[in-house]
Amino acid sequence: MNVLNLVKIAIKALLRNKSRAFLTMLGIIIGIASVIAMVSLGQSSTLSVREQLSGMGSNMIMVMPARQMRGGVNMGNSSAKSLDMKDLRALEQNTRYVAHVSPSVSTGAQLVFGSNNHPGQIQGVSPSYLDIRMYKLESGIMFTEEDVKTYNKVCVVGKTVVDNLFTNGENPIGQVVRFGSIPMKIIGVLESKGQNQMGQDQDDIVLAPYTTVQKRFMAITHFNMLFASATSEEESELAATEITYILRANHKIAEGEEDDFDIRTQEELLSTMSSVTQMLTMLLAAIASISLIVGGIGIMNIMYVTVTERTKEIGLRMAIGAQNRDIMLQFLSESVILSLIGGVIGIILGLILSYALSHILSWPYVVSQTAILVSFLVCAATGIFFGWYPAKKAANMDPIAALRYE
Amino acid sequence: MGNEILKITDLKRIFRVGNEDVHALNGVSFSVMEGEFVSIMGTSGSGKSTLLNILGCLDRPTSGDYCIDGVSVNTLSKRELSTMRNRKIGFVFQNYNLLARTTAIENVELPLMYNSEVSAKERRERAVEALKAVGLENRMQHLPNQLSGGQQQRVAIARALVNDPVILLADEATGNLDTRTSYEIMSLFQDLHDKGKTIAFVTHEPDIAVFTTRTIKLRDGNIIEDSLVETQSAAKALQEYKEFKI
Known part of the structure; x- marks a missing residue:
């Protein structure tokens, strides 16, 4: 049958x-x-x-100082001062797989505009930070290398900041807000990105030239972190290797010794x-x-x-x-x-x-x-x-x- | 005529029931020639069902030899027995055993479904042919429950004929039918016999056996009589029955 x-x-x-x-x-x-x-x-x-995660920039690479031990006490990694201008310049000039680099220094203070205030974190970065983190401007402009060179007191803010400070619907562009005691002029507003995977509000952000934050707010010469972006998502591992190599050379770390910095690619987080x-x-x-x-x-x-x-x-x-x-x-x-x-x-x-x-x-x-x-x-x-x-x-x-x- | 279709020699079939051996068949021998219409008679328990099962290749004898169409069945495997049933034997049962909710023509086609040598087209043609032979060419697409008992038995006979068997084995084929329909069915069997079919007809009714050409009587597993019959015409009996009724 x-x-x-x-x-x-x-x-x-x-x-x-x-x-x-x-x-x-x-x-x-x-x-x-x-x-x-x-x-x-x-x-x-x-x-x-x-x-x-890709929205945060899937080819983003974060470099932060390794944690420091002082007399057996773990000081955490933010206390280290291992990343500085020299590293930034080296990464900007000597890399093949790194598209953008931006330092990051940040400090917290109360933001004040008129009778409104908002607890904020001011982050000093370079103009390429927007590309690395995939932020877009909704209105206004980003500060430039020129502003970086002149420690200009300008900033770009996120939606949450705008909503909290400008409750009467004023146009934030051109307004001067006080950050602690320092007046800063808002020149741009970022497009809203919402919360990230960990539930952080990505719009509660104030970006300023890193030199401004370094000199005027914190009086330091090192960076808290470096953000970089690889030329493509596939090349982020190569870029990370490259960064490691350059930073080790810059920091004069002998072979066999541990890095004094940590590198995290978005790919790791993703996996x-x-x-x-x-x-x-x-x-x-x-x-x-x-x-x-x-x-x-x-x-x-x-x-x-x-x-x-x-x-x-x-x-x-x-x-x-x-x-x-x-x-x-x-x-x-x-x-x-x-x-x-x-x-x-x-x-x-x-x-x-x-x-x-x-x-x-x-x-x-x-x-x-x-x-x-x-x-x-x-x-x-x-x-x-x-x-x-x-x-x-x-x-x-x-x-x-x-x-x-x- | 002259060809030996069936030949059984000293056939024994012993069942074991509990601790006792039951001799259903106790050394039975006979042959059936081509073109014979044999009735096998006996009361219940006489061994006629057992004999029919063996003749139909559904069961194998405990001892003795059984040849059908020149092939000795004793040595065949289960698979070969199936093929034997499919190619050489046509069964007609007391309760028709038609597949429910399946049209007459599909019921008739069924045996050929298990014969891979027959194409779908040939299968249909042969089924139509078989239904014509039993006079049901107008009922081909009817379902069993749309047919009378006699018509259902005709479908069953067509099914038994469709593979052109060497022998038709009928098991109390008129047992579920009234007298008139019984005569009709017996008349059909006689027609088939006239066309040269070899038929073995198991029954316990003597007035049905008179329509056959030879009677083998069984009792307690032995043949007690094997005689030619003065054959009566079923068609004539039917005619008389009708007149008597009127």
Whole structure:
């Protein structure tokens, strides 16, 4: 008996009991739909994390001084003064994979405008900082290298700062705010970026030329940190290596000694974050696949009922010449078709479900082809695995007894 | 005529029930020639069902030899027995055994489905041919529950004929039918016999056996009588029955 005939017979048999076939399928449908939805949601959450991190500049590299030990006391890493102008110049001139470099010095103080005030952090950076962190200006201009050279008292502020200081809807551009006792002129407002992955408000920011912050606010010559951007995301590791090499040379660190600075690429952060969400995805998929097993047992149960119910038919088929193999394949194809149809419906349902959920959560919608393929194969395997014993039972019947069965 | 279709020699079949051996067949021998219409008679427990199962290649004898169309069945594997049933034997059962919710033509096609040498086209043609032979060419697309008992049995006979078997084995084929329909079915069997079919007909009704050409009577697993019958015409019996009724 050829396969086409088998499939025809199986479909006909299933159609004879439509509601039963559907209820049996339901287990598989729910199982597959939840696996697809879970995997797909997990992947979109990974993607959304990636997108948010990329929003911070996915080829960003942070360089900070290594923590210092003084007499056995860990002083933390902000106390170190290892990064300075010389490092900045070297990184600006001698690198191939570094697109931009910006130092960062910051100090906190109360921002005052008229009767409003806001606790702020003023960050001294170079003009390229916007490119590195992927900030965009909403209005006004960024300060220039010229402002850096002249320690100009200008700044660019974020949305949160504007909202807190300019409560009457004044145009902040051109206004002078006091930062502690020092007046600063606002020349630009940044586009809103919202919260980052860690829940920090990225709009609560005041950027000023780093020289201004160094000389006028802090009276220091070193930097707290250096921000750099690699020429591309792929080259961020190369850029990091390059930075390490230059800084070690600059700091005269002998071979075998530890760096006096730490380098963090965004890629590392990304992979840590991704591994968390991936683990969650796996976990959810594992839980969802339990329902698939339950669905499979449902199929097995119904197939046993079907075989018993159709004992006479089996006897007749054997009497007119069906081989044991034919009977086995007939029932096996029934269970496989049952689970495959259930699988297809489940996949469609899962895709709809994940589309709806990602829409609600405003996550990017991901269709996981692997998940679809795997669940299709799992369906076929479920059909064979759980259909095997009932089919075997049918095939091993004694035709004489089966014909007499009432 | 002259070809030996069936030949059984000293056939024994012993069942073990609990601690006791039950001799269902106790050394039975006979042959059926091509074109014979044999009735196998006996009360229940006489061993006629066991004999039929063995003749139908559904069961194997404990000892003795059984040849069908020149092939010794004793040495065949399970798989070969299936093929034997598929190619050489046509079964007709008391309760028709048609597949429910399956049209008449599809029921008739069924044996050929298990014969990979027959194409779908040929299968359909032969099924139509078989249904014509039993006079149901107008009922091909009917489902079993849309057919009368007699019509259902005709479909079953068409199914038995479709693989052009060397022998038709009928097991109480008129047992579920009223007298009139029984006569109709027996008349159909006689037609088939006239066309050269070899038929073995198991029954316990003597007034059905009179339509056959030879009767083998069994009792307690032994043949007690094997005789030619003065064959009566079922068509004539049907005619008389109709007149009598009116």
